[in-house]
Amino acid sequence: MAAAAVLEAGSVRHFEELLQKSDKSLLVVHFWAPWAPQCSQMNEVMAELVKVQPGVTFVKLEAEAIPEVSEKYEITSVPTFLFFKNSQKIDKLDGAHAPELTKRVQRHASNASFPATSNSAPKEDLNERLKKLINVAPCMLFMKGSPQEPRCGFSRQILDILNKHKLQFSSFDILSDEVVRQGLKTFSNWPTYPQLYINGELIGGLDIVKELEASGELETMCPKAQSLEDRLKALINKASVILFMKGNKQMAKCGFSRQILEILNNAGVDYETFDILEDEEVRQGLKSYSNWPTYPQLYVKGELIGGLDIVKELKESGELASVLKSGH
Known part of the structure; x- marks a missing residue:
């Protein structure tokens, strides 16, 4: 039998095919670049790990060669490792940390027979990630699509209100990340989108924003946008x-x-x-x-x-x- 090897994702379609395999086992994806020496070192670490973790699928993905995947998963530096189970991202490791990579592979591989939802560590990681996202800006809108291209009528209406009052806000496209989309509903106990947060606190959806606009409170709650x-x-x-x-x-x-x-x-x-x-x-x-x-x-x-x-x-x-x- 041939020795296990690190696979290389050569296209978006190839990556998606590999992602489907994570329904059966842990998938570890290394987003790398040929010009970064730390990435070469971590590829060698993965080549060793694949020998001792035969049940885990290890994949190299050149971050700049397949930008669609890098952008979807918000990869902003290399090396970055993403861990997948059941086609869902369950963990992320930034940087060239061989001992930490080994530890996380062992931890997630030992839980591979359970659904991703039963693993308590990623749940904590998700809550931390949601807290960070909510606090990215004083006024934060979670919506379908982007301010340039809203993808639902409610999101478009709430944008119109914020822009009409020249309020400064940042946004997150929940269609780009299913984990955030589902996780935020539970985290904030609010089942629908869009959701507006001010200073890390949930204000509500379109109806509440309309009420705040009518009462004049909205103007005082969000910072005014600077002119371009x-x-x-x-x-x-x-x-x-x-x-x-x-x-x-x-x-x-x-x-x-x-x-x-x-x-x-x-x-x-x-x-x-x-x-x-x-x-x-x-x-x-x-x-x-x-x-x-x-x-x-x-x-x-x-x-x-x-x-x-x-x-x-x-x-x-x-x-x-x-x-x-x-x-x-």
Whole structure:
């Protein structure tokens, strides 16, 4: 019999086929990138684990090669490990922690014969995750779809109310995550969506928001949204050096962004990043604000330096270090 091996998911369809196998056993998926040395180390750890855990399916998935899966499961850095049973995500481990990976594989594998719901540890993890999500912003809307594309009439109506009063809020698409969708109903004892939370407390659904609007209370409960221009000004001045890019420091989501990260990392300067894929308003608004149509965009002390070509030119001419310090 051939020795067990780590499988490689090569496409969305292949990943979904592997996910179906988690109905019978534990599935461990390593979201990795070939340019990250920690990922290679963790692939070696998985190759050892597969020998001692023959009942567990181990899969490598190149995070940037199959972005649909990475985005669905909110993978923001590599290496990240997701654990699945019965086609449901039951646990997540960020980073290259070989002992912790081994421990969790053993723990979840020993519970493999039981349905995922009987495992108490992921239940606690889910509650922690829901608490974090509810507190992402002072005003948090759990809805079907996104503010740009609401996917039900109730969600659209509640958006209209929040936008009419220019209230600042963040949102979460419950259609993108079945575990959150079901878990939040139980967690908050509220069976329907949309759900609006303010300062971590459930306010209610559309009917209650309508009542609060009618009484004038809603205006005082949520912070007012900044104008887009004020928001962009604040963002480009958030750090002395800030890069607006596709992805983040840990995981670039386009080749140009990856190249500019390498240059900045080699320049030995502190910088922050902003993922324009996560905020369509900023993505479109910054193009007009700075009159620069493409990404990545690098700012130093609130001034636009330019994109990859300009940063490359500055590096080649030896001027990059002084520009990163002074902005000129």
